[in-house]
Amino acid sequence: MFISFEGIEGSGKSTQIQLLESSLKELGHNVKKLREPGTTVLGEKIREIFLEETNETIDPTTEAFLLYASRKHLDQNILRKNLAKGHVVIADRYADATIAYQCYGKGLSKDFIGYIHEKSELLTPDLTFYMDISAEKSKERISNREMDRMESEPLEFFRKVREGYQEIASNNPDRVVCLDANRGIEELKKEIIDRTLKKINATLE
Ligand code: TMP
Numbered sequence: 502m503f504i505s506f507e508g509i510e511g512s513g514k515s516t517q518i519q520l521l522e523s524s525l526k527e528l529g530h531n532v533k534k535l536r537e538p539g540t541t542v543l544g545e546k547i548r549e550i551f552l553e554e555t556n557e558t559i560d561p562t563t564e565a566f567l568l569y570a571s572r573k574h575l576d577q578n579i580l581r582k583n584l585a586k587g588h589v590v591i592a593d594r595y596a597d598a599t600i601a602y603q604c605y606g607k608g609l610s611k612d613f614i615g616y617i618h619e620k621s622e623l624l625t626p627d628l629t630f631y632m633d634i635s636a637e638k639s640k641e642r643i644s645n646r647e648m649d650r651m652e653s654e655p656l657e658f659f660r661k662v663r664e665g666y667q668e669i670a671s672n673n674p675d676r677v678v679c680l681d682a683n684r685g686i687e688e689l690k691k692e693i694i695d696r697t698l699k700k701i702n703a704t705l706e
Contacts, residue, residue, distance in 0.1 A: 502589045502628070502700065503592070503628075504521075504592070504629070505594065505626040505628075505629045506632065508631060508682060509636065510651075511641075512633070512639065514594075520686075520690045522534055525589055525694075530589050533579065534590075534591050534593070535593065536593040538551055543574050547568075548571070551568070552649040552650050554650045561609040562613075564603055565617065568599055568603070572621070576624065595626055596623065597629060600669055602665075605664060606659075606662040607658075627676070628696070628697065628700045629678065632689075634683060636662075636663055639659055678696055
């Protein structure tokens with residue numbers, strides 16, 4: 502079972518990933534957590550390059566190649582191996598993030614990303630939780646941390662990324678669960694675990 506979490510900065514993804522991981526482990530599941538870009542040695546190096554603030558502008562096409570290099574390497578080294586062992590894999594972001602950030606946020610062609618994704622022979626998550634918050638709320642929640650290259654983007658960028666995520670959610674209703682991330686942590690946790698267990702049971706039938 503491959504589950505991904507998506508959302509703009511400060512949406513509470515990390516907290517819910519942590520809670521889902523512990524709930525599943527308590528129920529006896531083997532769980533592997535991933536983050537994108539990152540997780541592998543090569544991926545973490547790409548993450549550093551990707552997020553570092555420099556005085557050079559990085560074109561969204563260059564961003565996409567960095568992200569897809571990390572993603573393909575993760576797929577080969579960790580993702581498929583864990584799925585083959587029957588583990589539940591929880592990814593903190595996956596390919597929807599590239600559509601939302603690079604395509605909707607920065608204007609890169611969706612066909613281009615669709616092509617790279619298909620030719621790289623990558624998987625699609627079985628279930629995706631999209632944590633929806635406004636761009637204003639996001640900026641407010643991250644205002645007290647030191648911002649990386651992406652977090653430093655203006656409010657308008659995050660508005661476009663959010664619109665992208667909302668469209669991805671409405672175009673993929675069987676896979677993507679859109680959650681109002683303003684709800685309480687416990688309430689969100691309950692819905693996420695319920696939906697995950699339902700999906701796990703459905704795949705076992
Ligand atoms: P985070 O996962 O710690 O929030 O940091 C990852 C950053 O990278 C975040 O700003 C979103 C961005 N990102 C993209 O722009 N495209 C992608 O495909 C992925 C996976 C992340």
